[in-house]
Amino acid sequence: MSEVLHLAAFGIGIAQVRIAPGALDLTFYGGADHGAGVCRRTYRATGDLREKGTFHLSEAGLDMAITRCSPYSFNLAVERxxxxxxxxxxxxxxxxxxxxxxxWWTGETQPYGVVKYSIRDPETIIGYYISKMTPDVPGEDIVIGSTADGFRGNFVLNSLEAGGRTWGPHYWTVSQRGRITDITWEEHGRIFCRGFGMIDPQDSGSIIATYIPV
Incomplete structure (x- = not known):
C-alpha cells in the first residue's frame, strides 16, 4: 500500500459538491471506500446548499450541516x-x-487543507487553496515545470498567502493512477507533506487535492 493510499485508508477524502435546484451531485474519493476509486452520486436535497443551515439528503438518509466561515469557505458536518x-x-x-x-475526514486525522491545481500554460500550474493557517481567505500556489504530461512529473512550487507571506521554493512531485493523483511536497531533501487528489470531473486540466504534514 502506498503512503497516499494509507492516508485515504485513515478516513481522509476529497470531493467536489455541485449544487443544482433540489439536488446535490457528489464526486468523491477516499475513506473506507478508497479501493473503489473515484465515485459519483446524485442526491435529492432540500434547502439552499450555498447558505448556512442543515439539509437532508433523502436517499442517503443523511443530514448535512453547512456553516459559512467566510465568502470563500465553509465547514461541513454530516450525520446519519x-x-x-x-x-x-x-x-x-x-x-x-x-x-x-x-x-473531508471520518476519524481523528484531519487534512490540513483543500486546493485546486489548474494547468495554465505549458510551464505553469496555479493552485488555489485554504488551509488551517489560512482558513478564511484563499492563498495561491505557483508551480513551475513542464505540463506536457499533465499532472505527472517534478515541479517547483511557491506559495503566496492572502496576507502576503510567502513559502518556498518546494519540490513538488506528482504521479497519476487513473483519475487519482499522488502528491509530495519536499524541502531541503525532506518530504514534509503528502497528499492526494482527483481529476476535476468538470475540467481534465485541474485536480482537487488535500494533504497532511508528515
Missing part, C-alpha cells in the same frame, strides 16, 4: 440518525460557481 459520519473543510470554486471543493 444523529450520529456523526464525516466532517469537511470546503472552498468555493472560482472557476465553477455551482461547486464546492471539500477535504
Amino acid at each position: 440518525g444523529g450520529q456523526p459520519v464525516a466532517k469537511g473543510l470546503a472552498l468555493t470554486d472560482r472557476d465553477d460557481p455551482q461547486a464546492l471543493m471539500v477535504a
Whole structure:
C-alpha cells in the first residue's frame, strides 16, 4: 500500500459538491471506500446548499450541516440518525460557481487543507487553496515545470498567502493512477507533506487535492 493510499485508508477524502435546484451531485474519493476509486452520486436535497443551515439528503438518509466561515469557505458536518459520519473543510470554486471543493475526514486525522491545481500554460500550474493557517481567505500556489504530461512529473512550487507571506521554493512531485493523483511536497531533501487528489470531473486540466504534514 502506498503512503497516499494509507492516508485515504485513515478516513481522509476529497470531493467536489455541485449544487443544482433540489439536488446535490457528489464526486468523491477516499475513506473506507478508497479501493473503489473515484465515485459519483446524485442526491435529492432540500434547502439552499450555498447558505448556512442543515439539509437532508433523502436517499442517503443523511443530514448535512453547512456553516459559512467566510465568502470563500465553509465547514461541513454530516450525520446519519444523529450520529456523526464525516466532517469537511470546503472552498468555493472560482472557476465553477455551482461547486464546492471539500477535504473531508471520518476519524481523528484531519487534512490540513483543500486546493485546486489548474494547468495554465505549458510551464505553469496555479493552485488555489485554504488551509488551517489560512482558513478564511484563499492563498495561491505557483508551480513551475513542464505540463506536457499533465499532472505527472517534478515541479517547483511557491506559495503566496492572502496576507502576503510567502513559502518556498518546494519540490513538488506528482504521479497519476487513473483519475487519482499522488502528491509530495519536499524541502531541503525532506518530504514534509503528502497528499492526494482527483481529476476535476468538470475540467481534465485541474485536480482537487488535500494533504497532511508528515
